[in-house]
Amino acid sequence: MNRSSSELPxxxxxxxxxxxxxxxxALKDTAAEIDLIxxxxxxxxxxxxxxxxxxxxxxxxxxAPIRKILWKQKNVHVALGEVTAVDFDQKLVRFDGGExxxxxxxxxxxxxxxxxGHDEFREHAPGLKSIDDALxxxxxxxxxxxxxxxxxxEEARRKILTFVIVGGGPTGVELAGAIKEVATExxxxxxxxxxxxxxxxxxxxxGPRLVxxxxxxxxxxxxKVLEKMGVEIQLNVHVNDVTEAGVVIGDETIQxxxxxxxxxxxGQDLAKTFNTEVDRGSRVxxxxxxxxxxxxxxxxxxxxAHATDAKTGKPVPGLAQGAIQTGRFIAEIIKSEIAGNAPQxxxxxxxxxxxxxxxxxxxxxxxxxxxxxYGGILGWLSWNVLHVMFLVGYRNRFKVMxxxxxxxxxxxxxxxxxxxxxxxxxxxxxxxxxxxxxK
Numbered sequence: 001m002n003r004s005s006s007e008l009p010x011x012x013x014x015x016x017x018x019x020x021x022x023x024x025x026a027l028k029d030t031a032a033e034i035d036l037i038x039x040x041x042x043x044x045x046x047x048x049x050x051x052x053x054x055x056x057x058x059x060x061x062x063x064a065p066i067r068k069i070l071w072k073q074k075n076v077h078v079a080l081g082e083v084t085a086v087d088f089d090q091k092l093v094r095f096d097g098g099e100x101x102x103x104x105x106x107x108x109x110x111x112x113x114x115x116x117g118h119d120e121f122r123e124h125a126p127g128l129k130s131i132d133d134a135l136x137x138x139x140x141x142x143x144x145x146x147x148x149x150x151x152x153x154e155e156a157r158r159k160i161l162t163f164v165i166v167g168g169g170p171t172g173v174e175l176a177g178a179i180k181e182v183a184t185e186x187x188x189x190x191x192x193x194x195x196x197x198x199x200x201x202x203x204x205x206x207g208p209r210l211v212x213x214x215x216x217x218x219x220x221x222x223x224k225v226l227e228k229m230g231v232e233i234q235l236n237v238h239v240n241d242v243t244e245a246g247v248v249i250g251d252e253t254i255q256x257x258x259x260x261x262x263x264x265x266x267g268q269d270l271a272k273t274f275n276t277e278v279d280r281g282s283r284v285x286x287x288x289x290x291x292x293x294x295x296x297x298x299x300x301x302x303x304x305a306h307a308t309d310a311k312t313g314k315p316v317p318g319l320a321q322g323a324i325q326t327g328r329f330i331a332e333i334i335k336s337e338i339a340g341n342a343p344q345x346x347x348x349x350x351x352x353x354x355x356x357x358x359x360x361x362x363x364x365x366x367x368x369x370x371x372x373x374y375g376g377i378l379g380w381l382s383w384n385v386l387h388v389m390f391l392v393g394y395r396n397r398f399k400v401m402x403x404x405x406x407x408x409x410x411x412x413x414x415x416x417x418x419x420x421x422x423x424x425x426x427x428x429x430x431x432x433x434x435x436x437x438x439k
Contacts, residue, residue, distance in 0.1 A: 088298060
């Protein structure tokens with residue numbers, strides 16, 4: 001697609017996550033045409049996916065249509081499509097709806113679940129990076145209790161109600177705590193043959209402690225709280241296999257029908273097709289200005305980038321705040337260059353750490369803000385306030401706060417629809433005589 005020199009410069013943004021959306025919004029008053037392409041029509045707040053997976057929130061509460069977010073911005077055009085190739089030399093982006101040329105390209109494709117070279121684990125251990133993933137975990141979680149309610153074979157029941165979470169980062173910790181709450185506080189009141197002590201929740205991680213990026217005192221606190229809740233924690237262990245029978249750790253097999261993967265992320269497969277350097281996690285290695293070496297008009301931001309803090313030399317973390325900051329940073333570079341007032345040398349990106357938090361359980365979270373570390377109910381309130389602020393739209397914020405208050409007071413979860421295959425597989429059905437004996 002060729003354009004005359006009189007036309008406005010074109011900026012193509014691939015991805016509608018935090019990085020891509022913030023690039024587009026920061027270029028609101030720029031004399032340029034912006035095309036934002038995403039394979040989904042919504043922006044997703046991934047940190048709350050675990051609450052969709054455990055029935056606390058509806059999917060629509062943590063997502064917003066990209067067109068709705070940007071509808072007032074006249075210089076933005078949104079396209080639904082999946083990018084299949086990028087030609088840096090020809091300055092072309094090819095996707096399943098056609099192709100676009102560009103003057104600037106922003107790659108903000110985010111990350112996907114990493115199985116560390118064992119993609120065969122995916123069938124038996126779904127990850128948690130999309131709404132589809134969350135709904136699949138929710139389906140398996142609540143279906144397990146439906147099956148266990150009528151399963152008379154004790155060995156089969158134990159296997160059904162054993163939940164293994166692989167990965168002790170924030171997602172794994174939050175998911176483990178939430179599943180334990182569902183098993184002990186929410187569901188036993190509604191079932192006749194299940195009590196609060198039946199479900200077994202196991203959290204495994206290859207590192208020496210939980211939530212490794214956070215301070216050690218908070219890591220120890222998270223471990224203590226989870227263990228008090230009844231979560232079993234295994235550290236310094238590596239998963240060798242995940243099968244229909246369960247998880248193989250070393251020579252031990254944990255019999256479990258429900259295994260959930262939260263052990264790591266990697267860049268999208270598209271990055272492997274670029275003629276540039278990528279790291280072991282399929283993230284594009286970028287320069288100090290977040291551009292691709294040799295292609296100053298191409299930027300990679302957010303989880304798609306292997307970026308280094310120019311001041312500290314440390315990797316930029318794959319968090320929402322990192323995506324937002326990198327997106328706004330390169331938008332300022334593009335804006336100044338289009339306006340013709342750019343400095344002789346581009347600025348170098350430096351990450352500002354606003355702190356980190358992780359939910360552990362009902363009324364309990366850990367938080368590190370600078371040198372201040374705290375947890376408990378204060379951490380829980382801080383976590384809630386911060387995450388509500390990141391949500392897009394006042395309706396979503398209000399609905400989420402309302403659901404959180406309702407669930408906190410009544411210890412319930414209302415979003416518990418079992419989607420997909422609802423078939424219950426029972427080895428030995430309870431009889432009326434057995435039910436009478438268990439009372």
